[in-house]
Amino acid sequence: MRTxxxxxxxxxxxxxxxxxxxxIEAENLRARREIAxxxxxxxxxxxxxxxxxxxxxxxxxxxxxMGLLATTPPNKERAAKAPEVEILALRSEITDRNxxxxxxxxxxxxxxxxxxxxxxxxxxxxxxxVIFPDLDADTLERRFTDGRSFVWVRxxxxxxxxxxxxxxxxxxxxxxxxxxxxxxxxxxxAHVLGGTTYGALDVKVTEIIGVAGVEKALDARLRDPAxxxxxxxxxxxxxxxxxxxxxxAAGMGMLNAKGAAAILMDVRTGEILxxxxxxxxxxxxxxxxPVDKAADPADSPLFNRAVQGVYELGSTFxxxxxxxxLDLGLVGPDTMVDAEAPMTWGKHKIKEFxxxxxxxxxxxxxxxxxxxxxxxxxIALMIGPxxxxxxxxxxxxxxxxxxxxxEAPGARPLIPKRWPEIxxxxxxxxxxxxxxxxxxxxxxxxIANGGVMLKPTLLRRDGPASGVRVMSEATAAEAVKMLRRVxxxxxxxxxxxxxxxxxxxxxxxxxPKASGGYYEDKVINTFAAVFPASNxxxxxxxxxxxxxDTAGSEPRRTAGWTAVPIAAEIIRRVAPLMGLxxxxxxxxxxxxxxxxx
Amino acid sequence: MRAFLGVLAFLGLIALAFWAYRENYxxxxxxxxxxxxxDEILDLRRALEVQRAEWAYLNRPDRLRALAAANxxxxxxxxxxxxxxxxxxxxxxPKLDLPPINLPVTIQGTExxxxxxx
Numbered sequence: 001m002r003t004x005x006x007x008x009x010x011x012x013x014x015x016x017x018x019x020x021x022x023x024i025e026a027e028n029l030r031a032r033r034e035i036a037x038x039x040x041x042x043x044x045x046x047x048x049x050x051x052x053x054x055x056x057x058x059x060x061x062x063x064x065x066m067g068l069l070a071t072t073p074p075n076k077e078r079a080a081k082a083p084e085v086e087i088l089a090l091r092s093e094i095t096d097r098n099x100x101x102x103x104x105x106x107x108x109x110x111x112x113x114x115x116x117x118x119x120x121x122x123x124x125x126x127x128x129x130v131i132f133p134d135l136d137a138d139t140l141e142r143r144f145t146d147g148r149s150f151v152w153v154r155x156x157x158x159x160x161x162x163x164x165x166x167x168x169x170x171x172x173x174x175x176x177x178x179x180x181x182x183x184x185x186x187x188x189x190a191h192v193l194g195g196t197t198y199g200a201l202d203v204k205v206t207e208i209i210g211v212a213g214v215e216k217a218l219d220a221r222l223r224d225p226a227x228x229x230x231x232x233x234x235x236x237x238x239x240x241x242x243x244x245x246x247x248x249a250a251g252m253g254m255l256n257a258k259g260a261a262a263i264l265m266d267v268r269t270g271e272i273l274x275x276x277x278x279x280x281x282x283x284x285x286x287x288x289x290p291v292d293k294a295a296d297p298a299d300s301p302l303f304n305r306a307v308q309g310v311y312e313l314g315s316t317f318x319x320x321x322x323x324x325x326l327d328l329g330l331v332g333p334d335t336m337v338d339a340e341a342p343m344t345w346g347k348h349k350i351k352e353f354x355x356x357x358x359x360x361x362x363x364x365x366x367x368x369x370x371x372x373x374x375x376x377x378x379i380a381l382m383i384g385p386x387x388x389x390x391x392x393x394x395x396x397x398x399x400x401x402x403x404x405x406x407e408a409p410g411a412r413p414l415i416p417k418r419w420p421e422i423x424x425x426x427x428x429x430x431x432x433x434x435x436x437x438x439x440x441x442x443x444x445x446x447i448a449n450g451g452v453m454l455k456p457t458l459l460r461r462d463g464p465a466s467g468v469r470v471m472s473e474a475t476a477a478e479a480v481k482m483l484r485r486v487x488x489x490x491x492x493x494x495x496x497x498x499x500x501x502x503x504x505x506x507x508x509x510x511x512p513k514a515s516g517g518y519y520e521d522k523v524i525n526t527f528a529a530v531f532p533a534s535n536x537x538x539x540x541x542x543x544x545x546x547x548x549d550t551a552g553s554e555p556r557r558t559a560g561w562t563a564v565p566i567a568a569e570i571i572r573r574v575a576p577l578m579g580l581x582x583x584x585x586x587x588x589x590x591x592x593x594x595x596x597x
Numbered sequence: 598m599r600a601f602l603g604v605l606a607f608l609g610l611i612a613l614a615f616w617a618y619r620e621n622y623x624x625x626x627x628x629x630x631x632x633x634x635x636d637e638i639l640d641l642r643r644a645l646e647v648q649r650a651e652w653a654y655l656n657r658p659d660r661l662r663a664l665a666a667a668n669x670x671x672x673x674x675x676x677x678x679x680x681x682x683x684x685x686x687x688x689x690x691p692k693l694d695l696p697p698i699n700l701p702v703t704i705q706g707t708e709x710x711x712x713x714x715x
Contacts, residue, residue: 101653107643184653242658243676499679573676582679 005029090179091208091222093231094193094215096238097271097460101231103183103193103215103283105208109162110176111154112203115144118172128153131164144172155201156180176203181215183283189241191277191304192234192458194406195286211286212302214458216406233460235271240264243573244274248542251566252278255547259298260566261305261437264574265539267445267530269465270454272403273538274574275438277305296514298545305543307401308411310434311524313543314507314559315491316444317430318376319479322368323447324391325379327475333482336361339375348422350377353508353558368482369490371506373429380428385419388427394470395443395453397435404458411436430507437526441541444528447483448536451476484533495529495564497572499582503536504529504567506559511546522546527563531571532583538575542567 005028011021094103118124121144129137132154143151155178157165165173181196194213198206210216214234222232244262252260264274281287281301290300297303325331340359343350350373352358358372367375380388392398400409414434416423426432438456446453446467454467471479483503487495491506507526510518525544530536547562548555556562575582665674 100656101649104646104650104653106647106650182650182654184650185657186659188658238658242662246662497679572679576677576679576681581682 003028003032005032090228091181091196092224092228094222095231095233096236096241097233097273098237099231099233100238101184102189102234102236102238103181105179106182108156108178108180109159110152110178110203111157111162111165112174112176113144113151113153114149114172114174115147115151116149116172118144119170121145121172124168124170124173127168128165131161132157174203177206179206179208181208185238186284187280187282188238188245189236189275190280190283191302191306192236192275192405193283195283210406212407213283213304213405217404217408234458235266235269235273235460236275236458237273237577239577240274240574241276243577244570245276245278245280247566247570247573248276249278251562251569252544252547255544255549255562255566257544257547257562259303259305259309259545260547261309261541261543262567262570263306263437263441263539263541264570265441265445265456265541267449267454267536267539269461270442270445270456270467271461272438272441272456272458273578275306275458277303277307277309304405304407305545306437307403307405308407308436309543309545310411310414310436311526311543312431312434312509312512313437313440313526314430314509314524315371315373316440316505316507316526316528317428317433318368318371319447319483319505320392320395320443321376321380321383321388321428322364322482323471323475323479324383324388325364326478327471328383328387330382331364331379333365333478334363336363337367337375338378339367339372341372341374343374343377345377345422345425348425350374350425365482365485368505369485371486371491376428377425380424381421383424385421385424388424389419391470392427392433394468395439395446397433397439397443401436401438401442401456403438403456408438413439430509437541437543440526440528441539444530444539444541446470447476447479448530448539449476480530480533480536483530491558491560492527492529492564494560495527495568495571497531497568497575499584500531500571500575500580501533501583502529502531502568502571503533504540504564506564508557508559521557523557525557525559525563527559527567529567529571531575532580534583537580538578540567540570542570 005025006021007024007028010024014021014024090105093101093105095101113124115121122141125140125144126137128140129135135153140153153173154161162175165175183190183193190213192213194215194217195211196208196215197211199209200207210219210222214232215222218232221227244264248260248262251257260276260278262274262276263272265272279301287301289302290297298305298309303309322331326333331337338359339357339362341350341352341357342355352373353371358366358370358375362370362372362375364375364379366372367379383391397413398415400412402408413436416427416432423432442454442456445456450473451469451471452467453470454465480503483505484501486492486505487502492502492504495502495504505528507524507528509524509526510520511522511524512518523546525547527542529540529542531538531540542563544559544563544566548557549561552561665672668674
């Protein structure tokens with residue numbers, strides 16, 4: 001209701017009272033403007049609020065969109081994505097030094113069920129039990145009907161079985177993918193490869209984890225996505241490994257040995273070309289660890305005798321005492337040393353094999369050739385316990401071997417706690433200190449390559465290897481010469497392989513009893529060979545556990561009759577495979593084809 | 598004039614919208630194709646892996662040894678022996694079929710086309 005500016009009644013009244021009627025008009029005008037101002041202010045306020053609300057909404061929309069863009073992967077990347085991304089979960093292959101596959105992956109299928117989506121659980125269970133005879137129809141049906149939403153049916157199945165399951169055609173049955181680690185060569189090099197097991201399992205992805213051998217020792221490298229496409233090249237050679245295992249198994253069977261081990265090593269690089277331990281197992285179906293805790297772990301086929309087994313390696317150690325004495329200038333190859341047996345040291349009596357006596361004096365090289373304990377003992381006394389310890393330490397006998405196997409660090413050599421002179425004497429001929437055949441191979445490689453101790457390795461080495469010099473080149477050459485005489489005139493005469501100039505040292509050590517003391521009729525036979533003697537390139541160590549040669553009139557247990565012929569056969573077979581040309585005298589050349597047939 | 602520009606802009610807008618629409622679907626099709634190719638590569642890789650594994654399995658030393666033994670009468674394969682290394686001196690010099698000494702010298706080295714073999 002609009003009030004007039006000059007209400008007639010009030011104007012007349014004001015005129016009558018002699019007041020200025022214009023005041024009334026001004027008063028009303030002011031009131032009217034005030035109302036208009038209030039109205040305008042309210043309207044402006046509403047507009048401002050509306051506008052700022054609009055701005056907030058707009059900014060929030062833009063901000064939200066930006067956040068969304070920042071958190072979602074853009075489509076563009078999908079187009080550029082490499083297909084490798086999909087198979088990141090895979091483990092890289094393992095090959096031998098020539099690229100032949102030792103371990104690879106195979107994609108297979110698994111079977112799982114969503115019972116809630118199943119049309120007819122009873123029939124499905126019955127049909128599955130027909131396809132997989134080891135499954136029980138009633139158990140399956142119970143598991144399909146007790147309300148759970150997920151059931152693993154089979155972790156592994158063949159493509160034929162998969163097709164049969166397909167033909168059941170129930171929507172509740174589904175297939176998942178599963179990678180399995182495959183060792184195509186079966187038990188070949190099983191102790192090196194070790195084996196794998198499954199980690200996290202999913203219907204789409206499988207995690208494969210190494211449990212032993214190289215698979216575990218280099219697990220991180222094998223699982224590294226960046227290197228998944230590069231196979232891991234071992235130093236092993238498939239052909240050599242096969243031959244060594246074949247000959248070793250035949251020899252072990254012939255000699256009724258409990259176990260055997262062989263190591264073939266390149267002396268210039270420290271690469272292990274073949275490492276065998278028998279009995280062996282199939283890594284595709286790796287047996288479980290021994291159930292009986294009290295049983296000797298060495299009886300399990302999983303036990304790697306070449307690396308894990310620490311044994312007193314017997315007379316093979318004698319060359320170390322002699323080499324050190326030569327290197328220190330204490331003796332020359334023709335120096336005569338006391339060899340009168342038996343030798344009495346305190347309350348101990350040091351005897352020769354079968355109570356022989358090579359004395360009174362024997363030249364240093366004859367000590368090695370005849371394998372004289374007493375002669376070596378006297379040389380060890382010349383060297384003294386401290387220097388002997390230091391030398392054996394430099395040859396790696398005080399530490400586990402640094403080879404790339406998970407078992408290696410656990411196989412610590414057994415070293416005498418104190419080192420009085422009697423220990424120096426027994427250690428010089430290989431008693432009292434227990435080491436693995438691999439320790440022995442690495443130390444012999446140092447003698448064979450001219451006196452440089454290299455780190456033994458299972459990985460292919462492409463460049464030259466560097467090591468620590470432990471003896472002079474002349475000493476090493478002299479030691480190899482003596483080892484050569486062991487084969488030509490000494491205890492390892494069966495080790496001669498025409499053309500390959502085998503040099504080596506035998507070792508026969510009584511097996512220690514678990515209860516203390518030694519067995520009368522159980523021995524460890526070792527033969528450490530270097531060939532060819534004129535230019536040593538390879539070291540072969542053959543070790544037999546409890547062998548017995550019954551071919552002769554009486555049972556024989558010395559290495560010369562057991563480990564040596566096996567080593568000779570291995571060398572005869574593997575040397576041509578390595579491209580090693582036999583060195584034959586000109587006179588013998590014409591006779592070769594006849595004599596070898 | 599203003600109306601003309603307006604119509605022009607509107608037509609431009611329609612054209613651009615049409616172009617964007619087609620481009621969108623072309624991109625989606627391309628992405629789909631890339632996905633398919635990735636799947637195909639993956640399948641082929643898997644197949645290759647199976648082939649490699651099978652090759653290694655079929656060429657495992659055990660099997661080759663058994664095959665060599667089973668086919669010994671045809672192949673006569675034996676393990677390599679040291680005496681199989683020879684010297685160049687042991688290799689017989691290839692026999693030369695010298696032409697009769699009374700043939701004209703000019704024929705030597707030009708070998709008539711009807712002469713079979715060396």
